[in-house]
Amino acid sequence: VVLALVTSVDLALVSLASESATIGVLVALTLLFAGAGTRPGSGPFAAPASLVHAAALACAIGASAGRPPHHTALLVVVVSAVAALLAARSSGSPVTVPVEGAGAAAGLLSLALAATDLPMLALVLSVGGVVMAGTAIRPDRRAAGHVAVVLFVLAAWVRLAAWDVTTPEAYALPVTVPALVVGHLSRRRDPALSSWTAYGAGLGLALVPSLLAAWGDPHWFRPLLLGTAALAVTLVGARSRLQAPLVLGGSVLALVALHELAPYVAQVVGVLPRWAPPALAGAVLLAMGATYEQRLRDARRVREVFARFH
Incomplete structure (x- = not known):
């Protein structure tokens, strides 16, 4: 088997001197190893070798037709899809993992070929997402669903x-x-799951980029929508007794309010006499000192209530 694999690589390299010889040799090697892949002993080696030669054949056909690399990527991603189908048919056998490895390599090659053209790269990522979603149907490959989601998002x-x-x-x-x-479904299966684990990443991705954009946005429309969304998230967190929505929504709402009110506060401070801000700060400190024990009890009470949230 080792001699056959090494000889096939050498034969493919020698055939590169002629376009017709390259395609003919790669077709022969693909079919030869595909036939050998049906045998139990050589299957774990021959089946992935057939897929590797098929990917090389796809590249050769694309180059022979004069197509750019990002068009050839569509032919290569077909090899990845075929590998997923073969792995599904041979699930549980020694052939499965090598075939999946060859399919993954073909998928990475198709992404590299399509990298120069964004629309084609999006299409190849989508096809890869479909392939991984189909793989996730198998009970022993549920984790492929996460890869499918990542590929769809990237697409x-x-x-x-x-x-x-x-x-x-x-x-x-x-x-x-x-x-x-996913976080909602996870909490339905496990009600004791922390809201930070279930919703923290999703809410952070939803609110933080918009917050950064709002701080540099001179218009009022984005801060208004972001503030409304943050208020809604805060209310949902308070009503459902969930820490993540309450903290993230409240923090974003406070920062948006601070950003919008900062110019008006600066104008008011500029109009006041210079002694007014220090005097106001001193009055606030005196009030806090006079009610220190009460404020301390209130802080403990708030902390106890917040600790009971999920």
Whole structure:
């Protein structure tokens, strides 16, 4: 088997001297190893070798047709899809993992070929997401569903970049929605799950990019929408007794309010006499000192209530 694999690589390299010889040799090697892959003994070696030669054949066909590399990527990603189908048929056998490894390598090669063209890269990522979603149907490959979600999100981001979209919310939404859905389903299965684990990542991705954009945005529309969304998240967190929505929503709401009120506060401070701000600060400190014990009890009570949140 080792001699056959080494000889096939040497034969493929020698055939590169002629275009017709390259395609003919790669077709022969693909079919030869595909036939040998049906045998139990040589299957774990021959089946992935057939897929590797098929990927090389796809590249050779694309080059022979004069197509650019990002078009050839579509042919290579077909090899990855075929590998997923073969792995599903041979699930549980020694052939499964080597075939999946060859399919993953073909998928990475297709991404590298499509990297120079954003629309084609988005298409290849989408096809890869479909392949991984189909793989996740198998009971022993449920984790592939996470890879499928990542590929779909990357495909959406690349497509938005190809359309010259610069709004951060457009990039955050494809991540936020799946993250919150997964968190909600996880809490339904395990009610004791922390809200930070379930919703922290999704809410952070939804609110933080918009907050950073709002602080540099001279218009009022984005801060208004962000403040409304943060208020809604805060109210949901308070009503549902969840720490993550309450803290994240309240923090973003406070920062948005501070950003919007800062110019007016600066104008008021500029109009007041110079002695007014120190006098006001002193009055506040005196009031806090006079009611120190009460404020301390209130802080303990708030901490106890917050600790009871999930």
